[in-house]
Amino acid sequence: MNRIDEFAARIGTTGEVWIRGAGSRVEPPGNLRTVEAPTGISSFEPDEMTVTCGAGTRLSDLDDVLAERGQYVNLGQLRHPHGTVGGALATGWNDHLRLGRGPVRDSVLEVHVVTGRGDVVKGGGPTVKNVSGFDLCRLMVGSHGRLGAIAEVTLRTRPLPRATRWLSVDDVDGSRITDLFAHLYRPSAVLWNGFVGWVCLEGHPSDIEAARTEMRDHGFANQESMSGPDLDTLPCRWSVAPRAVVAHVEDRSGQVIAEVGVGVVHSDEVPPRRNTDAATEAIHRRLTDSFDPERRLNPGAGDGLIR
Amino acid sequence: MTDAVLEALRSAIGSDGVRHNDAELKLFAHDASNLVGEAGVVCYPRSDDDVCRIIDVCRQFGIPFVARGSGTGLAGGATPIGGAVVICTTKMNRILDVDVSSRLAWVEPGVLNLDLTRHVARFGLHFAPDPSSQQSCSIGGNVANNSGGPHCLAEGVTSAHVLACDVVLSDGSLVRLGGEEPESGGFDLRGAFVGSEGMFGVVTAICVRLTPDPLDVRTMLLDFETVRAGTDTVSAIIAAGMVPAALEMMDRLCLQAVEAFIHAGLPTDAAAALLVEVAGAPSAVAADAEAIERIGRQHGARTVRTARDEDERMLLWKGRKNAFGAIARIKPNYYLHDTVVPRRHLSDVLDHVYRIAAEEDLMVLNVFHAGDGNLHPLLVFDKREPGVLDRVHRAGAAIVEVSVAHGGVLSGEHGIGLEKRDFMPLMFSENDLRAQAWVREAFDPLGLANPFKVLPSPAGCGDAHAHVEGLWV
Numbered sequence: 001m002n003r004i005d006e007f008a009a010r011i012g013t014t015g016e017v018w019i020r021g022a023g024s025r026v027e028p029p030g031n032l033r034t035v036e037a038p039t040g041i042s043s044f045e046p047d048e049m050t051v052t053c054g055a056g057t058r059l060s061d062l063d064d065v066l067a068e069r070g071q072y073v074n075l076g077q078l079r080h081p082h083g084t085v086g087g088a089l090a091t092g093w094n095d096h097l098r099l100g101r102g103p104v105r106d107s108v109l110e111v112h113v114v115t116g117r118g119d120v121v122k123g124g125g126p127t128v129k130n131v132s133g134f135d136l137c138r139l140m141v142g143s144h145g146r147l148g149a150i151a152e153v154t155l156r157t158r159p160l161p162r163a164t165r166w167l168s169v170d171d172v173d174g175s176r177i178t179d180l181f182a183h184l185y186r187p188s189a190v191l192w193n194g195f196v197g198w199v200c201l202e203g204h205p206s207d208i209e210a211a212r213t214e215m216r217d218h219g220f221a222n223q224e225s226m227s228g229p230d231l232d233t234l235p236c237r238w239s240v241a242p243r244a245v246v247a248h249v250e251d252r253s254g255q256v257i258a259e260v261g262v263g264v265v266h267s268d269e270v271p272p273r274r275n276t277d278a279a280t281e282a283i284h285r286r287l288t289d290s291f292d293p294e295r296r297l298n299p300g301a302g303d304g305l306i307r
Numbered sequence: 308m309t310d311a312v313l314e315a316l317r318s319a320i321g322s323d324g325v326r327h328n329d330a331e332l333k334l335f336a337h338d339a340s341n342l343v344g345e346a347g348v349v350c351y352p353r354s355d356d357d358v359c360r361i362i363d364v365c366r367q368f369g370i371p372f373v374a375r376g377s378g379t380g381l382a383g384g385a386t387p388i389g390g391a392v393v394i395c396t397t398k399m400n401r402i403l404d405v406d407v408s409s410r411l412a413w414v415e416p417g418v419l420n421l422d423l424t425r426h427v428a429r430f431g432l433h434f435a436p437d438p439s440s441q442q443s444c445s446i447g448g449n450v451a452n453n454s455g456g457p458h459c460l461a462e463g464v465t466s467a468h469v470l471a472c473d474v475v476l477s478d479g480s481l482v483r484l485g486g487e488e489p490e491s492g493g494f495d496l497r498g499a500f501v502g503s504e505g506m507f508g509v510v511t512a513i514c515v516r517l518t519p520d521p522l523d524v525r526t527m528l529l530d531f532e533t534v535r536a537g538t539d540t541v542s543a544i545i546a547a548g549m550v551p552a553a554l555e556m557m558d559r560l561c562l563q564a565v566e567a568f569i570h571a572g573l574p575t576d577a578a579a580a581l582l583v584e585v586a587g588a589p590s591a592v593a594a595d596a597e598a599i600e601r602i603g604r605q606h607g608a609r610t611v612r613t614a615r616d617e618d619e620r621m622l623l624w625k626g627r628k629n630a631f632g633a634i635a636r637i638k639p640n641y642y643l644h645d646t647v648v649p650r651r652h653l654s655d656v657l658d659h660v661y662r663i664a665a666e667e668d669l670m671v672l673n674v675f676h677a678g679d680g681n682l683h684p685l686l687v688f689d690k691r692e693p694g695v696l697d698r699v700h701r702a703g704a705a706i707v708e709v710s711v712a713h714g715g716v717l718s719g720e721h722g723i724g725l726e727k728r729d730f731m732p733l734m735f736s737e738n739d740l741r742a743q744a745w746v747r748e749a750f751d752p753l754g755l756a757n758p759f760k761v762l763p764s765p766a767g768c769g770d771a772h773a774h775v776e777g778l779w780v
Contacts, residue, residue, distance in 0.1 A: 129719040
C-alpha cells in the first residue's frame with residue numbers, strides 16, 4: 001500500500017476526523033480523532049522546477065532542500081514560517097510578498113486528496129503547464145480541508161532572487177504612497193501604515209541600487225530596513241480592493257499596515273464578518289455535499305466556510 | 308429549434324440579437340477545430356441581463372447553451388452539440404474600467420486579448436497571457452480555456468491574471484466569483500471557474516490583473532545541429548535558476564517554412580532553433596542574456612543572434628507567431644496538437660513524434676513552448692487525399708499517448724473540449740473524473756452549460772459522437 005492509500009485508510013469512511021499538521025496556524029479542537037498526512041519529499045527536479053512532497057512535510061525541511069539548489073516555493077512562509085505544506089495550502093494564507101511572488105494558490109500543480117467518502121482523488125498534473133480537466137488544485141487551496149484532506153502535492157518552484165532588500169521611507173501620506181507605488185518597477189512588497197512606507201525589492205543588486213537612486217531622485221529618501229515592519233503585533237487581516245487601500249488606512253483610528261497594490265490590511269481590529277450571497281453559498285453546499293457529505297473532515301475549520 | 312423557443316428568445320433580447328439563418332448556423336457549428344456540431348440558434352447578448360434572459364429561456368425549454376467568444380478554440384470546446392443555443396459574446400466587447408494605480412481592469416468577455424493590451428499600452432501596462440491567436444481571441448475565451456502563450460513561462464497562465472469573474476449560472480443567477488479584494492473568503496470558486504471550458508456558466512465580466520511593461524527586453528535566436536542540443540539547453544537554462552520571459556523552439560521543417568514566408572534570415576539548415584526572450588530590469592536582463600548565451604554555446608549552439616532593435620525583435624517574433632500561416636504554403640490542411648511533457652523528456656518525445664509521423668507517412672513540423680515542455684506538433688496534410696484523415700487521427704492519438712507515458716499531460720493550453728475528452732482516462736482515474744463532475748454539478752446542477760465536453764460519460768458519449776463530425780484526437 002502506498003503512503004497516500006495508507007493515509008486514506010487512516011481517515012476511513014466514517015466519523016469526524018481532524019487532519020493534524022503542526023498546529024502552527026489552526027489549533028485542532030479537542031476530542032476529535034486526528035490523522036497526520038504523509039511526510040517527506042518524494043522527488044525534487046530542479047531543472048523542471050517542480051517538487052513533490054507529502055502534505056505533512058515541514059515547511060522548513062522543504063525550504064532547506066530547495067535552497068540547496070537555489071530555489072524556493074511560495075507557500076506564504078515569510079509570515080508563517082512554521083507548520084506543514086498541507087497546513088499552508090489548506091489555509092491558503094499569503095505572506096506580504098504576494099505583490100511580487102503571487103498568491104500561494106498559484107504554486108500547486110498537482111494534488112492528491114482524500115475525500116470525506118474516503119476516496120483518493122487526484123487533480124491537476126505534474127507538469128508546469130496543464131489545462132487537462134477542471135482545476136481541483138486551486139479549489140483545494142484555502143478550503144481548510146473541508147473538501148478533501150491533502151495527502152501529497154506537486155508544487156512549482158522558483159529561483160531564489162539574487163538579492164532581497166527592504167527599504168523604509170518616512171513622511172509618506174496617501175498621495176505619496178500612490179506615487180511611490182506607481183514609480184517602482186515590480187516591487188515584491190509595498191507596505192504602508194499611513195506615515196511610513198516599506199518597500200521590498202528583489203532581483204539583481206545593481207537593479208535594486210538603481211531603483212533606490214531613482215526613488216531618491218523622485219523625493220523618496222530611503223533607508224535600509226532589516227526585514228520590513230513587524231506585523232506580529234497586528235494579528236487581524238482585512239481584505240479591501242487595492243484601489244480602496246489609501247482611504248481605508250486614512251479612515252482607521254487603530255494601528256494598521258496595508259499591503260499596497262494587494263489590499264490586505266494588517267490590523268489590531270477584528271474585521272467585520274463577511275456575508276456570502278445565496279448563489280455562492282449554494283455552490284459551497286453542493287461541493288461539500290459531494291466531497292464530504294457527512295461533514296466529517298476538519299469540522300468547523302475555516303470559520304463560516306460552510307453553513 | 309422550435310418556433311416557440313425562437314419566439315421566447317426574440318422577446319427576451321430582441322429580434323436583432325437572435326439569428327437563425329443557415330449561413331450563421333453553419334458558421335457557428337464549429338470553432339477553429341475540425342469538429343463540427345450543430346447550432347440550434349445563435350444569440351448575441353449585449354449585457355449580463357441579456358445573458359440571464361437567454362439562459363432563462365434555455366432552462367424553461369430544457370435546451371443546452373454554449374458560450375462562444377471569437378471561436379478560435381482548437382479543441383471543440385465551443386462546438387455546439389445537438390442544436391444547442393450558441394451565446395456569442397462578440398457584442399459584449401466593452402472595456403468597462405481601467406484602474407491604472409491598482410493595475411487592474413474590468414472587461415466584458417468579448418474584448419479581444421490584444422485590444423486590451425493596446426488599450427492600456429499608454430500606461431505602460433499589458434495583459435500578460437498572449438496566445439498565438441491574441442489578435443482575434445476573446446478574454447472570455449481565455450478564461451474558459453485558462454489560455455497560455457509564449458510569455459506565460461514567466462508570468463503564468465490566465466488564472467494567475469484573473470481576479471474576479473461575474474458569471475451567469477444555469478439557474479439564471481448572476482454571481483461574482485473572487486473579487487478585487489485579495490481574500491474574498493470561501494472556496495476559490497474563481498480558480499475553479501477559470502478553465503472550466505464553458506461548463507460552469509457564462510462569464511459576463513472579468514476583472515484582470517495588468518502587468519507593467521518590462522524596463523528592458525533582450526531577444527535571442529540560438530540554433531543547433533540537433534534537436535537534443537536545443538532541448539538540453541532549455542533544461543540547463545532553467546536549472547541555472549533563470550525563468551526567461553519566453554523560451555520557444557522551432558524545428559528544421561518549421562524554420563524552412565517560416566523563412567520562406569517572412570524572410571527573416573532564419574537558420575534553415577539548423578535542426579532546431581531556440582527563441583529566447585529575457586525581460587525585466589536592465590542588470591538582470593544583461594546577466595541572464597549573457598548566461599543564456601554561454602549555456603547555449605556550451606551545448607553546441609552554432610550562432611547566437613541577438614535582436615539589435617525593436618524591428619529585428621518583432622521580425623523574430625513574427626516568425627514564431629505566424630508559423631501557422633507559413634504552414635499553409637506546404638499543404639492546405641493542418642492539425643495542431645497540444646501536450647506537455649517534463650522538459651527533460653522533450654527530446655525523447657520529439658523522437659517519438661517524428662517516428663509516429665513517419666509511420667503514418669505524414670509531414671510534421673514542431674513549433675512550441677519549450678520552456679514549459681508544451682509541445683505543439685503540427686501535422687500537415689491535404690484532406691482530399693484518400694484515407695489521410697484516418698492516418699492523422701491515428702498519429703494524433705499516438706502523440707497524446709506517448710506524451711502521457713512520459714509523465715506528461717493531455718493539454719497545456721488548448722483545453723480538452725471534445726477533442727481530448729475520451730483521452731481523459733489516460734490521466735485520471737474514475738474517482739478523479741467523478742470529483743471533476745461533482746465540481747461541475749456544484750456550479751451547474753441542471754447540466755445545461757456546454758454539456759458533453761471535457762468529461763467522458765458513458766451515457767453522453769454516444770449522443771455526442773452521433774452529432775459531431777471531424778477528427779477525434
